[in-house]
Amino acid sequence: MNKILVIGALGQIGSELILALRKKYGTENVIAADLRPDTNKKLGEDGVFEVVDVMDKDELRNIIKKHNIDSIFHLAAILSAVGEKNPALCWNVNINGSFNVLDLGVELGLKRIIIPSSMAVWGKNVEKENVKQDSVLQPTSVYGITKVTGELICDYYVQRFGLDCRGLRYPGIISHGTLPGGGTTDYAVDIFYSAVKGEKYTCFLSEDTMLPMMFMDDCIKATMQLAEADFNKLEHHSGFNVTAMSFTPKQLAAEIKKIIPDFEIEYKPDFRQAIADSWVWSIDDSVARKEWGWKPDFDITAMTAEMIRVLSEKHKKGLI
Numbered sequence: 001m002n003k004i005l006v007i008g009a010l011g012q013i014g015s016e017l018i019l020a021l022r023k024k025y026g027t028e029n030v031i032a033a034d035l036r037p038d039t040n041k042k043l044g045e046d047g048v049f050e051v052v053d054v055m056d057k058d059e060l061r062n063i064i065k066k067h068n069i070d071s072i073f074h075l076a077a078i079l080s081a082v083g084e085k086n087p088a089l090c091w092n093v094n095i096n097g098s099f100n101v102l103d104l105g106v107e108l109g110l111k112r113i114i115i116p117s118s119m120a121v122w123g124k125n126v127e128k129e130n131v132k133q134d135s136v137l138q139p140t141s142v143y144g145i146t147k148v149t150g151e152l153i154c155d156y157y158v159q160r161f162g163l164d165c166r167g168l169r170y171p172g173i174i175s176h177g178t179l180p181g182g183g184t185t186d187y188a189v190d191i192f193y194s195a196v197k198g199e200k201y202t203c204f205l206s207e208d209t210m211l212p213m214m215f216m217d218d219c220i221k222a223t224m225q226l227a228e229a230d231f232n233k234l235e236h237h238s239g240f241n242v243t244a245m246s247f248t249p250k251q252l253a254a255e256i257k258k259i260i261p262d263f264e265i266e267y268k269p270d271f272r273q274a275i276a277d278s279w280v281w282s283i284d285d286s287v288a289r290k291e292w293g294w295k296p297d298f299d300i301t302a303m304t305a306e307m308i309r310v311l312s313e314k315h316k317k318g319l320i
């Protein structure tokens with residue numbers, strides 16, 4: 001990868017991935033792009049930022065050519081909760097956007113494309129615990145349906161055109177940088193903002209809703225590791241299972257209370273409960289461990305300590 005384009009660069013994952021990529025490949029070699037302008041110069045200060053709608057194929061082609069891009073991290077997407085409220089938008093962005101990226105990958109002879117998938121690919125008729133790499137994919141959320149379709153079309157481009165396309169099924173990603181963009185696992189980030197501010201948190205999932213999760217540092221590590229893996233050694237391509245931990249809101253609250261004993265939580269499940277109930281409880285990521293050496297660093301205790309440490313500092317400085 002010599003010249004990289006990150007689409008969806010202002011999002012929860014993109015805003016941190018771009019920093020890691022610029023550190024490794026050089027700021028001038030990593031171009032940020034998003035539908036939204038970088039109004040507070042979050043990413044544009046040190047490097048190039050382009051405004052682009054991934055559904056506008058001609059404009060995307062112009063940007064790829066203008067910067068001699070050879071690799072793309074395509075992170076632009078509509079997540080599960082926003083997707084349930086606007087299925088057509090979710091379909092258009094997630095399916096047509098990915099299709100444009102893949103098609104331009106073939107047309108312009110790009111070296112590598114990374115498109116994340118999600119644990120939302122699972123739904124009906126699948127084991128809830130330690131779900132396997134090649135288990136049944138029957139999601140019930142529109143977001144999950146777009147993610148399964150995205151995986152299948154990536155694999156089609158690998159087989160049909162020899163395009164180097166890769167992806168990971170992220171669990172819920174927990175971070176202290178950029179707020180999440182409208183998913184079902186967002187509670188596991190929001191809860192920390194309330195905790196460090198001394199506020200009671202109202203959780204939109206019930207206390208016993210078990211979901212797989214991962215701290216952002218591990219998410220970046222996994223993404224970079226897969227992106228740099230030897231293509232010839234990969235037996236799978238578009239949807240590697242990865243995970244780091246699984247917990248319920250009640251278990252996370254208990255972990256927070258170990259550091260902030262006065263922390264309080266109440267539960268008022270909303271429409272996101274049905275999405276969470278359709279998902280699995282834990283993931284078997286042994287295939288990623290075998291094919292490209294995946295291993296997480298953060299468990300629930302280490303993640304909680306780091307989230308509270310960083311967000312407490314931000315709160316003291318009046319930044320949140």
Ligand code: NAD
Pocket residue numbers: 007008009010011012013014033034035036052053054055074075076077078079093097115116117118119169170171172173174179180181182183185
């Ligand atoms: P996000 O919602 O935080 O960010 C997505 C970014 O894409 C936003 O900045 C948005 O402005 C941009 N975008 C939306 N529509 C666009 C368009 N038409 N053209 C260009 N840009 C557009 O999402 P994220 O959490 O950073 O997720 C990145 C990827 O990882 C997605 O594919 C998502 O499905 C996947 N994923 C995320 C999580 C998670 O917990 N964050 C978990 C599983 C999978």
Ligand code: AKB
Pocket residue numbers: 079080081118119120143170171172173182183184185186
């Ligand atoms: C969401 O909740 O929609 C995302 C995801 C697990 O894909 N965080």
